[in-house]
Amino acid sequence: SQTIHQWPATLVQPVGSPLSLECTVEGTSNPNLYWYRQAAGRGLQLLFYSIGIDQISSEVPQNLSASRPQDRQFILSSKKLLLSDSGFYLCAWSLEGGGGNTIYFGEGSWLTVV
Amino acid sequence: GQNIDQPTEMTATEGAIVQINCTYQTSGFNGLFWYQQHAGEAPTFLSYNVLDGLEEKGRFSSFLSRSKGYSYLLLKELQMKDSASYLCAVRDPVNSGYSTLTFGKGTMLLVSP
Numbered sequence: 001s002q003t004i005h006q007w008p009a010t011l012v013q014p015v016g017s018p019l020s021l022e023c024t025v026e027g028t029s030n031p032n033l034y035w036y037r038q039a040a041g042r043g044l045q046l047l048f049y050s051i052g053i054d055q056i057s058s059e060v061p062q063n064l065s066a067s068r069p070q071d072r073q074f075i076l077s078s079k080k081l082l083l084s085d086s087g088f089y090l091c092a093w094s095l096e097g098g099g100g101n102t103i104y105f106g107e108g109s110w111l112t113v114v
Numbered sequence: 115g116q117n118i119d120q121p122t123e124m125t126a127t128e129g130a131i132v133q134i135n136c137t138y139q140t141s142g143f144n145g146l147f148w149y150q151q152h153a154g155e156a157p158t159f160l161s162y163n164v165l166d167g168l169e170e171k172g173r174f175s176s177f178l179s180r181s182k183g184y185s186y187l188l189l190k191e192l193q194m195k196d197s198a199s200y201l202c203a204v205r206d207p208v209n210s211g212y213s214t215l216t217f218g219k220g221t222m223l224l225v226s227p
Contacts, residue, residue, distance in 0.1 A: 034214065043219040044157070044201065059214075090156055102147065103215055105156040 006106035023091030118218035142207030
């Protein structure tokens with residue numbers, strides 16, 4: 001069966017510091033990978049998605065970036081965090097292709113920028 | 115683009131039935147999902163509808179009407195553990211072999227004794 005794991009679970013970072021959130025998927029090959037953010041009182045916002053290694057699309061312009069160095073590894077980064085980057089970050093995966101494939105979420109990472 | 119509306123909050127009593135509605139306006143439709151999200155946790159998949167009608171899964175059922183841009187999630191025999199946020203999500207049109215989900219803001223359901 002497939003599993004998804006992301007870390008760290010929680011972190012508190014000062015404004016201007018860098019960020020790295022990591023996510024790995026096991027039990028499948030060539031998954032579609034996603035990073036979502038959920039800010040307080042708001043819905044899930046898609047940040048990045050990837051259909052393959054080094055194939056990443058950004059949905060929202062911001063100071064975040066994503067990389068996929070390996071087939072089942074997805075990394076969310078920032079060089080300098082802003083207060084507005086605080087939120088609940090969720091990595092997710094689905095089977096390759098588009099039609100009807102359910103998106104499954106990792107455990108989430110709580111980021112507080114102070 | 116996609117626009118998804120669902121009520122912000124609902125309350126119900128243990129053992130009762132509750133219906134959570136979701137309406138959507140989309141430039142294309144490729145399926146509708148319901149997720150459950152407990153406070154502080156990640157969303158978990160509940161149901162998927164792509165054709166009109168009712169899909170039943172135990173105590174949970176989901177209905178879709180594509181012509182009306184409308185779906186609902188029906189929860190029967192409510193339990194305290196059903197207190198959570200319920201997210202309606204629409205799959206965007208497939209583009210180059212992939213598609214993504216656009217989520218509503220979620221409906222917070224509070225089940226009381």
